[in-house]
Amino acid sequence: MRFRTLVVSLSLGLMTCMTCMSHVGCNSTGDGIPEAPGPFGHTPKIDLRKQIERLDGPVDVMRDKNGVVHIYATTAPDAMRVQGYQLARDRTAQLELIRRLAEGRMAEVLGGLSPDLIDADISARTVGLHRVAKKMYDALPAESEAKKLLDAYADGISQFNARLNSENAEMAEALPESMSLLPLAAFEPWTGADVLAVARFQSQQLSFDVESEIAQSSFIAKWRATFNATATDARLKDRANLLAQYAAFKPIDTATVLPGFPNDGGHVQSQPIEIVPRPIAQMQVVPRAAARAPTPPAAFDAAKGFVSGLTTLKSFLGERPFTGSNNWVVAPSRTTSGHALLASDPHLTLSAPAVFWMVHLNVINASDPAQNLDVSGLAFPGIAGVILGYNKNVGWGATTANYDVSDVYSETLSGDASGVMFNGQSVPFEKIHETIKVQGQDPIEYDVLNVPHHGPVVPTIVEHKVVPPDPAKAVLSMRWTGMQPTNELAAVFGFMRAKNVEDARTAIRNFSVGAQNWVFADTNGDIFYSSQSQIPKRDKRAYTWDPNTFSGTLPCFVLPGDGTAEWTGEYLPEAYVPHVKNPSSGYIATANNDQVGVTLDGDPSNDKLPNGESFYVGGCNYDPGFREARIKQRIEAVGNKMTPEEMASIQADARSPLGAELTPKLLEALGRAEQERATPGSHPDLTAVVKNAAYDPALIAEVQDVLRRWAVEKDYEAAAGLNLDDNKLSTDPGEALASKATLIFNVWLVRMLGATFDDELGKLDFKSSPFDIRVALVNIVRSNDAVLFDDLGTDAVETRDERMVTSLLDALTFLKADPRAGAERNAWRWGAFHTLRFESLVPLWPSLSIPQGGDATFPRGFPRHGDGYNVDVATYSTGTRNLSQVNFSYSHGPTQRFVIEMDPAGPRARNALPGGAVWDDKDKHFRDEAELWRRNQNHAVPFTHDDVKAEAETRTLYSSSPPSK
Template sequence: MKRSLILLVLLLAAVAIGGAWHVDSKQPRRGGELTLGGLQAPVTVRYDERGVPHIQAAHESDMYRALGFVHAQDRLFQMEMLRRLARGELAEVLGAKLIDTDRLFRTLGIRAHADAYAQKLDLQRPASQALLAYLDGINQFQASRPAPLEFDLLGIQKRPFSVADTISVAGYMAYSFAAALRTEPLLTHVRDQLGADYLKIFDLDWHPRGVVGPTLAAGDWQDLNAIAQLSQAALEEAGLPQFEGSNAWAVSGSRTASGKPLLAGDPHIRFAVPAVWYEAHLSYPGFELYGHHQALNPLASLGHNRDFAWSLTMFQNDDLDLIAETLNPDNPNQVRHRGQWVDLHSREEVIAVKDGAPVTLTLRRSPHGPLINDALGNRVGATPIAMWWAFLHTDNPILDGFYQLNRADSLDKARAAVEKIEAPGLNVVWANASGDIGWWAAAKLARRPAGVNPGFILDGANGEAEKHGFHPFSANPQEENPARGYIVSANYQPQATSGIEIPGYYNLADRGQRLDQRLADNHVKWDLNNSQALQLDPGNGYAPRLLAPILGELRRAATTAQERALVEQLATWNGDHDLDSSAATLFNQLLYQLSERAMADDLGAAQFDNLLSTRVLDAALPRLSADAASPWWDDRTTPAVESRADTVAAAWRASLQHLQDNFGADPSAWTWANAHTLTHSHPLGQQQPLDQLFNVGPFAAPGSHETPNNLSHRIGPAPWPVVYGPSTRRLIDLADASTALGSNPLGQSGVPFDAHFSDQAAAYIAGQYQPQHLSEADVATHTRSTLTLLPAR
């Protein structure tokens, strides 16, 4: 027995040692020398204390090839999953449960568009050369180094990355902005099934002519609900970045302590493991940039150097229309277009399925775009719904645009670069050390027929869905060196001096108003310290604005001294979502219960669930609370006609009961720290016990939905997992860009068990900033290891 125990211990030790060796073999190489084919000269990669690579090369192509190599060794699995999601190839590695997601992305046409785009791309242009060198670096890493641990677990076979993969991922990012698939069916349902009185709370300032041409039957609405839910689930469950909103501002030197412009930015993106941005400091003779890169893109989406800096927010313009087509009753393969019957075009694609039979799709297209009905394997509706999407209908030289933006040190160069970004819509906020600040809304804005509101499903037969070209870039919203001395961009609806209407799915104005109010204070001289406080601001005026009209009803609904004290706590609350606030918890539960009690009975379960995933609900709720006569207050499941007071009282009681059930009878325990938490989720962390291995968190999270510190959750019952928030916080004072500060929600590395996998997570949630080393002296001081990449002999 003793010998058997010894053998067992030795066996377990061998397994442990073998497992440790296997995991260790997957770790990034950040020191020593490695050979990299295609280099013209050695490249030095110095890693700082956060694992950020500082790449020094003698040639531009060498720099981008080295970036591809080091980016891949930290993020190869992220690259693989993003291209598979965008191209509809997840079922091949995750099995049949991902067929519906793959079907959706194949239907959107991203894969086919990316393949065609790559074929016609001018490979001799500087941006294309940069991409090719970068992809070669990725592919050399993949061919020469051990596969990531996740590849082993999922059985992923290595295959080269291509230009089409990069364009496909850009398509996914563009699609993640698009709210139309969730919002347009909802608003059309409210208009056509409930009526104009119900539509009032959505404050649609201008209305379409007529209604949807083809009559949408129950089966059509069922299909649209299913597509909306599939779209939302695909984004939520992938464990991959999804763009949601953002803050950015630039302050001119007249308003800063240093006398030079200051730029701040924090793009709001769905949290995931690894984090979306890969930081890298790049240089070759005549070029230097500290940039934040997306997977499979060599060009920084955010960046700065000593001469200039820029950040991005989402424009939120509506660049995706849903269009109900009219079928030819004598030929189901034809639709009515411009007064005649035209053929639908179709193609077949095959989805490979892990441990299952391949699935063949027939994907159809009308003159307006792909038929999204084909995303459903078993649709029940009869009306084809086409999708017009600017991403599929513009030339979109976005690679050239960002290549130039990475080098744009003047207003003229920055403006010219931004003009090349046609889809998705982005706001670019920019500043330079010479004293200029600017903002440009980048997008190709379609010319739609007068009176047509693309917030509803359009009629494909009567001409309202047609586009009459695009507005010139000069008509887009933009500002350069405004007299007030600052620029703010925060996803609210912008005004264009050209006067054109820009429909979109904009965020509440409250966050932008909060930022504008602070920045407008002429007594403040802005610097890196007070800018941190502004980025971390946990409040806005939304809650007091929504509560004010119903405080009387809440006071009447309170039946005990404790309840009356809670109402008064809400009445005096300033809306700040601090960790110790119990008013924040009570308000957010009440917000959900008001929505559910007022709207679920009218919309039905599926449409109400879709509503909770849209931005239009945020704007609708304050209008609803202010309108005592709104028909939404009546509960149509009862014979009585309920008033606002009745529904507010019911929501109040339900809120208290839910909080008591989840956090106990003592309201002092209902703190925001207990109710609002952030867990960073890995694609493999969707199931136990892998969540313990790959996910990071939970962390108690301050801030909330549409506060400047936009750590945001979906409206729903407590507790609330944070869904998205600042994907990085950046502050650059162009008096000395080497003092720039930033943050990363997790860490540089996406490699499990690496030292930089989650080393910044605790500091991030605590609102701490890290230096972004730019000067040679700082880089040398903070270098922890050096990797030298040598040309092949």
């Protein structure tokens, strides 16, 4: 196995060259004749010259001291070709894994080691990103710039891959030794269609919610089958109508992106429904005129293998177990400099390597200025250009919009199972044959069954093979806007050359799939927001939802496939897709939350367009609103004195919104427990609790004091409490207090979730809820609904206070025994439990994690602040509520810490990635960015020629001519 050669240090060129009498940057051949410089100019010195085929001219690659690559070319295809080559060099294995994930080809190289990848491939082939990518590529005109750029980018990757097995002694690059299990033969040539498949894969990550719709619908079906009016157990009957509390759509905090959108007369008219809590006996299910047979449970069971495969597929690159992206833009009227400011921290999986790769593309072509580029920011490995970033005039950022653009249908099979019934007629399946190669095994062949008017049938996967649907059972099919050809790269290329926000607004009209909340700021001082996307209109019968009974049809759950809930063939007009330019507030913020308030009444489907049609954009998976509210609170508090530093400090905000919401209720319960201890019988529901041997009055008093002071002195800051350099206890009293309180609160929270919900989940045979039970807990704590607090596993009747105090006793017992906490309570620190490791994409390569496994200083990972729904989201999983099994670490967070000031004299950007530029643990840029990121710091990103020159670490000149000897 070969290793990357060390590049000659720039410091070796500090002496004066006696041939050309210049300092650093002399490019003399040694015979007195200076070589022609690359596009960057004569200085700094060229450290390495390399040959790439099919370049129009020389291309300079400057790597700065933070590892960021700056590419200078004279044609746009040259810039893209070298971007592909350089990315393949820095992120070799990541790039190949992404392509294989997108196209369903992982089992070909790793299926023998991980059979679950076979199911992931089946899921990917069924959705068919590779098929739609081929259609998109074939639709591009042969001489179009888009096709030329795609082909050039793919060719750059292909040239690098071809050299991995080359015997050429000058080929210094190779895979790190730790990746030896991945055969070099796996690195095959790329095509433009491969690039588009990866692009559509990213869109799938952001907008394809089929698996959640299946899981949530299955949960609801089981709830109704278990908790209903015919149940013989009165306690089961009492839960019949509590789904609205368990899985409510109404956000906890009502902050929205655009209150009252649109503000020019109210195009969208809301019809709020007041949901008044009533005793169970008075709740009645309203019969529906068009009652439909529910989806058979067997259909959900048959889909489990597909859902599991899809989860494996998406988890590699950023499945969204918790939303967490933020962005906001501030107008000049609110900044100290008088320039617009923008912040963006999109949240995906925190893996090694980072999801994104930073790059700067500069093209100057005097004969064809239309090719010119000067753009910097984030590239997604496998996608040409810059996805998020800035140019000389415009900066932009994005968060996921959470629009509902995918549907699942419950299909009734025709008699011979050769098709489905639709509008009373039999419609035959279309069959698409797929062959999946598997490492060390025979290929797997199967037919994707396609419902012509919907899409692929969800396959039944048994022991890593697809089995035909049972004629006696229903099947599920799926539809998604991303299954049709669109042209998002036109939007991306448009952003890169935009001269102002109006240019960006024009470009964004090409963004049809993978809806984002885009924010823009320009050097003119304008700010703009849009969530442009194809949002399908549906038959009005798709919206028979009743929030009181949590029943009816709603597109975010499985819909009937009989023809009554179809897409109409039209999309929501642009005028009604949330957007605004230069709002009177002077800022715009988004955080995966409800954009315009469609969920504030608890019903996302009852809003109307002026013509009476339904205005439905989604609402079942919005963020509960905590982050949006906090960002706005911080901006309002600063007023008109916003600075880049303040923008970055908001990104680092770790106030615990759940702590602020639930701690006062816990303290009230503890107060009543103490009253019961002092005056037995004053609170009978707590009598047994205060007599529990684990109830230590001195310890309870200590906890009360810590939690009260957490609120008053630290405003619920979720602090790590450990030094980030040596992992030792912080001696700062305030941080120690906040960290101890955060630890107690979160261990209590997990136990409280289990004490409240595990009995119902057990009855439903669900290990975890497909709905957010943290939000559900807030809902029922606020309402103090005794039914869900009562434990189905006991004969006693439990109350909210009893569950709260008992959960605290369990939490304290756990902490006293856990070695991470330590025997001394003053040393309890949240950061000892709440850690982060940037895990290698492939667990077989643990040395490529950050920190590596077995790290002496950080054996469990880096200590981190935050606990959930913070602006700097650090949400751990509560999939299990057994404290001995809970992993309080997390793996999902901001994939950049980007802040930019749009100064007309030149944009000033700062950023940090959760990992270095190069995925090779022997490289100096393997983890340097992560060290800044984990400290909530950032660094200046050089953009101007002089700044790049000043920050340059190495310079490589690429050309299609052999390097001079």
